[in-house]
Amino acid sequence: MATLxxxxxxxxxxxxxxxxxxxxxxxxxxxxxxxxxxxxxxxEGRSYDLPAVVGVAHRFATGRIATADDIAGALAIAAGILRKRGFDVTQPGGAPAARTSTRTAAPKAPRAPRAPRAAAAPTTRRAAAPEETPAPVCPTCFMTLPATGVCDTCG
Known part of the structure; x- marks a missing residue:
C-alpha cells in the first residue's frame, strides 16, 4: 500500500x-x-478519477507512481487526505464523502479545581556570554592558524 x-x-x-x-x-x-x-x-467544476489522480500525485510527491492495486484498499483514506488538502471528494453513490473521525467522544468527567499556584521564584539574570573572537587565519592559504601562530602549510 502506498504512503499517501x-x-x-x-x-x-x-x-x-x-x-x-x-x-x-x-x-x-x-x-x-x-x-x-x-x-x-x-x-473547479470538473470531476476526476480519484485513484488515477492520487496515483499520479503520489509520483509527484515520491517519484514512484502508486498503482491501482496500491490504492484499491485505501480509497477512503485517500479521500480523507484530499479533503484535508481542500478538495471535494465524492464517494460511491455520488454523495460527498462524509467526514469521519477515528476519535470517539467520551463523556467528560468534571474536573477538580486546581490548587492555587505558588509564587514564582525570583528570576536571576545570567551574565551575557563573552563575544567570541574569530580565529586567526593564514593570509596566504586562508587556513586557521594553530596556537603557535605559524601556518602548518605555509610555514
Whole structure:
C-alpha cells in the first residue's frame, strides 16, 4: 500500500493539470488505470478519477507512481487526505464523502479545581556570554592558524 500522507495540495494540482492536458482516456492509459466512476475528486467544476489522480500525485510527491492495486484498499483514506488538502471528494453513490473521525467522544468527567499556584521564584539574570573572537587565519592559504601562530602549510 502506498504512503499517501506525503501528498500535498500542490502534488494533487499537478496531477489534475496533467489530467486536463492529456485528457481522461490518455491519462488513464498512460498510467495504467481503468476508468471507474465510484470515487471522484471535484475541482473547479470538473470531476476526476480519484485513484488515477492520487496515483499520479503520489509520483509527484515520491517519484514512484502508486498503482491501482496500491490504492484499491485505501480509497477512503485517500479521500480523507484530499479533503484535508481542500478538495471535494465524492464517494460511491455520488454523495460527498462524509467526514469521519477515528476519535470517539467520551463523556467528560468534571474536573477538580486546581490548587492555587505558588509564587514564582525570583528570576536571576545570567551574565551575557563573552563575544567570541574569530580565529586567526593564514593570509596566504586562508587556513586557521594553530596556537603557535605559524601556518602548518605555509610555514
Amino acid at each position: 500522507s506525503s501528498l500535498s495540495r500542490q502534488h494533487v494540482l499537478q496531477a489534475i493539470e496533467e489530467y486536463d492536458q492529456r485528457g481522461e482516456d490518455a491519462f488513464l492509459a498512460v498510467y495504467g488505470f481503468a476508468p471507474q466512476g465510484a470515487w471522484s475528486i471535484q475541482h
